[in-house]
Amino acid sequence: MAASMFKQTFCFLKNAATSSFANVFCSSERSFTLYTYRARRRFKTVRRRYNYVPMGRPETPPDGKYTTEPLRFIRSGGRDLNGKVVNAKIGGGPKVSWFMRDSNYPEVGERDEKVLRVHPDPVRTAHLALVGSGNHKRYIIAHQNVKEGDVITTSCQIPPIPVRAVEGNAHPLGALPIGTIVHNIEKIPGEGGRICKAGGSSALILRTLGDKVVLRLPSKHEMALDPKCMATVGQVSNSGHDAIPWKGVGEKMSSGYRPRTGWRHRKTGYHGRKIKPKRTFIVKPTPPKYETFKLSGV
Amino acid sequence: MRITRQLFVSRKSRIKLLLDNLTYKDLPLNAPALSDVDIVKVNERKKHEEKQQSLPPELADDPRFYVPLKHEERKNYRQVPAFLYNNKCRFIEGTKQACVLTKSLRFDGLPENVQQLVDKFEVPNESRLVQKAILKSQLWDSAKELLPRRKDPEYPNFKFNREYGIPLEKKLNMLSFDFFRIAETAVAAKYPQTTKTRRMIFNPSGMATFFKYNESLLSFYVGINAVITSRSMLSPFVPEEQVESKSSGSIPSIYPISPTIDFFKTHNYNLKNSIGFSEISSKFPHTLILLNDNDWSEDERQARALVTAMGVLLAQAKKTFPGIKARLPAPMAVQVVNVSETALNFTYFQLNTVDFDNTEDNVKNFVWFDTNNVLFDKLMPQPWKGDEFKRTRIESLDLDGFKKLLATVGYCADLEESLTQFHDKLIEL
Numbered sequence: 001m002a003a004s005m006f007k008q009t010f011c012f013l014k015n016a017a018t019s020s021f022a023n024v025f026c027s028s029e030r031s032f033t034l035y036t037y038r039a040r041r042r043f044k045t046v047r048r049r050y051n052y053v054p055m056g057r058p059e060t061p062p063d064g065k066y067t068t069e070p071l072r073f074i075r076s077g078g079r080d081l082n083g084k085v086v087n088a089k090i091g092g093g094p095k096v097s098w099f100m101r102d103s104n105y106p107e108v109g110e111r112d113e114k115v116l117r118v119h120p121d122p123v124r125t126a127h128l129a130l131v132g133s134g135n136h137k138r139y140i141i142a143h144q145n146v147k148e149g150d151v152i153t154t155s156c157q158i159p160p161i162p163v164r165a166v167e168g169n170a171h172p173l174g175a176l177p178i179g180t181i182v183h184n185i186e187k188i189p190g191e192g193g194r195i196c197k198a199g200g201s202s203a204l205i206l207r208t209l210g211d212k213v214v215l216r217l218p219s220k221h222e223m224a225l226d227p228k229c230m231a232t233v234g235q236v237s238n239s240g241h242d243a244i245p246w247k248g249v250g251e252k253m254s255s256g257y258r259p260r261t262g263w264r265h266r267k268t269g270y271h272g273r274k275i276k277p278k279r280t281f282i283v284k285p286t287p288p289k290y291e292t293f294k295l296s297g298v
Numbered sequence: 299m300r301i302t303r304q305l306f307v308s309r310k311s312r313i314k315l316l317l318d319n320l321t322y323k324d325l326p327l328n329a330p331a332l333s334d335v336d337i338v339k340v341n342e343r344k345k346h347e348e349k350q351q352s353l354p355p356e357l358a359d360d361p362r363f364y365v366p367l368k369h370e371e372r373k374n375y376r377q378v379p380a381f382l383y384n385n386k387c388r389f390i391e392g393t394k395q396a397c398v399l400t401k402s403l404r405f406d407g408l409p410e411n412v413q414q415l416v417d418k419f420e421v422p423n424e425s426r427l428v429q430k431a432i433l434k435s436q437l438w439d440s441a442k443e444l445l446p447r448r449k450d451p452e453y454p455n456f457k458f459n460r461e462y463g464i465p466l467e468k469k470l471n472m473l474s475f476d477f478f479r480i481a482e483t484a485v486a487a488k489y490p491q492t493t494k495t496r497r498m499i500f501n502p503s504g505m506a507t508f509f510k511y512n513e514s515l516l517s518f519y520v521g522i523n524a525v526i527t528s529r530s531m532l533s534p535f536v537p538e539e540q541v542e543s544k545s546s547g548s549i550p551s552i553y554p555i556s557p558t559i560d561f562f563k564t565h566n567y568n569l570k571n572s573i574g575f576s577e578i579s580s581k582f583p584h585t586l587i588l589l590n591d592n593d594w595s596e597d598e599r600q601a602r603a604l605v606t607a608m609g610v611l612l613a614q615a616k617k618t619f620p621g622i623k624a625r626l627p628a629p630m631a632v633q634v635v636n637v638s639e640t641a642l643n644f645t646y647f648q649l650n651t652v653d654f655d656n657t658e659d660n661v662k663n664f665v666w667f668d669t670n671n672v673l674f675d676k677l678m679p680q681p682w683k684g685d686e687f688k689r690t691r692i693e694s695l696d697l698d699g700f701k702k703l704l705a706t707v708g709y710c711a712d713l714e715e716s717l718t719q720f721h722d723k724l725i726e727l
Binding site: 062112113114116117130132133134135136137151254 | 381390391455553554556558
């Protein structure tokens with residue numbers, strides 16, 4: 001037994017020793033595997049908290065331009081791209097509409113915007129705020145203490161003295177003082193907000209490290225970012241949505257979950273449809289090159 | 299054979315020897331740089347390449363591969379964009395936004411000239427006739443059409459059964475035109491010559507204007523349900539001498555927003571200036587009638603009434619005083635009646651200037667709002683509360699709104715009668 005185990009390891013190492021590791025881990029040879037669906041995913045229904053998010057995909061407008069009109073949201077029903085049931089515990093629920101939310105920051109020096117409406121979002125955990133300036137309206141993430149009639153400013157300038165942080169305003173990270181709470185942060189300047197968009201989340205500015213600004217994320221990781229990246233001050237709205245529990249089965253069913261089959265209908269490997277993953281083909285690494293020596297006739 | 303610690307330890311040294319002979323320890327950390335790979339600094343994120351355009355379909359008219367036309371290819375393309383107004387433009391700030399657009403001062407209640415006429419027109423069996431009109435529209439009509447689904451905010455998950463009944467559009471038509479028929483007979487009983495001078499036109503078409511506001515073109519296509527016209531112009535609510543003294547107040551500002559935020563911006567449009575009913579003898583509008591076949595708030599409905607009144611008067615001012623850019627030599631006025639399911643709303647608008655850009659001018663336009671004159675309470679069924687709440691209930695009649703309607707319809711009726719008598723006397727001579 002030990003010998004066989006030893007052999008297995010030795011064979012692997014032998015192959016590894018003779019063939020260059022660059023060949024085995026080279027991406028060009030592994031690229032054949034990416035076209036096929038390899039991993040056998042185990043679908044677990046995560047026990048979602050209340051004010052959950054429906055599972056599905058949105059329908060984008062045909063123009064591709066930004067609109068404030070409600071659009072269609074298509075529920076998945078537990079179906080895959082091929083149309084087959086992949087998760088039988090999803091299904092039902094009310095029809096829901098989806099609004100396009102703008103998390104980009106405009107590239108102007110300064111702009112004032114006025115909050116017109118605030119209402120909850122059926123597709124996300126954070127609330128939505130309708131905001132208008134000039135002739136343009138858009139939806140943004142609503143912060144904790146937002147009201148109708150507030151005026152919000154965004155500015156791209158970094159003065160030498162840090163700016164006094166007012167809730168709702170947007171500034172680059174280099175302009176904000178240490179200790180401010182911040183959300184909708186950019187990773188690369190000019191790209192758009194990426195971090196801390198969910199309900200109740202926020203990040204903290206800890207210190208500066210040379211050219212960069214260090215943030216503490218909600219997962220307690222620290223991240224160093226360019227000081228030109230934009231962020232808005234404050235905490236995202238709807239912070240207590242985690243704590244509300246489900247009332248019962250009826251509420252879950254009416255929201256889009258389906259029951260689990262009980263012990264009488266417990267499935268084993270013997271019952272039911274045979275669902276197996278598709279086989280992949282792995283390109284074997286190139287065989288090792290043996291050096292050949294020719295003997296001369298001397 | 300069982301793998302024991304002794305065996306594992308005895309082979310460990312052998313494995314170590316082999317591993318030491320290999321050089322794999324060094325390779326992953328100090329791997330040689332491949333020539334094909336370029337080191338990229340993370341200053342920008344890689345943008346997704348655009349998908350290659352698919353081949354054209356075999357049939358030219360295949361609707362599955364329809365691509366909409368660009369703006370330049372559609373008809374009526376102009377380089378200068380314009381903002382269009384429609385019946386379905388919903389002002390987000392309500393009457394405040396409309397007042398800033400039309401540069402008008404706001405007053406609440408009825409103007410003085412109309413307030414004096416409130417109790418002067420008598421209708422025999424007034425309450426009985428009004429109740430008949432209400433019940434005709436709500437209950438006695440025999441229409442059976444599928445009504446839209448109902449949702450109650452008190453109990454959102456309750457599922458109502460689908461009902462068949464009278465649609466909203468028909469209810470409003472019946473209610474409003476019964477009221478106006480009663481009002482016109484009451485006015486004609488006192489001033490009989492108004493039957494010759496006045497007309498009622500249903501769904502007039504072709505009413506449009508355009509003008510410049512803060513270096514942007516606006517074009518109005520106004521939609522009206524009905525209009526009462528007369529042979530002579532309405533006398534203004536505030537005479538010309540008192541216009542300057544009364545326009546001393548200030549207009550509120552909606553700073554980050556411009557009042558054209560709800561308009562539709564296009565490059566394809568047609569500019570037109572026309573009144574729809576100019577080919578008949580009675581061509582001056584007296585009252586406009588709007589039916590609120592929507593679920594807006596009363597504030598938004600009044601804003602729509604203001605803007606339609608302004609559009610109608612602008613079209614007329616451009617025809618009577620061509621080439622005008624500022625103050626009018628004679629002010630013009632119009633009345634609007636907004637009919638919703640249970641209430642009546644009134645607006646009275648007077649046009650003094652056409653210069654809408656200057657907010658700090660001496661002369662401004664005037665607006666009177668009288669909203670939410672509720673005639674009756676309609677309580678929809680809520681079966682989860684008990685047996686008493688199973689059916690719809692119509693309660694508490696209030697006739698104040700109807701009396702105001704009589705006053706608006708009867709405004710300037712005495713002037714028309716005197717003018718017609720004068721006109722007939724001339725013919726006799």
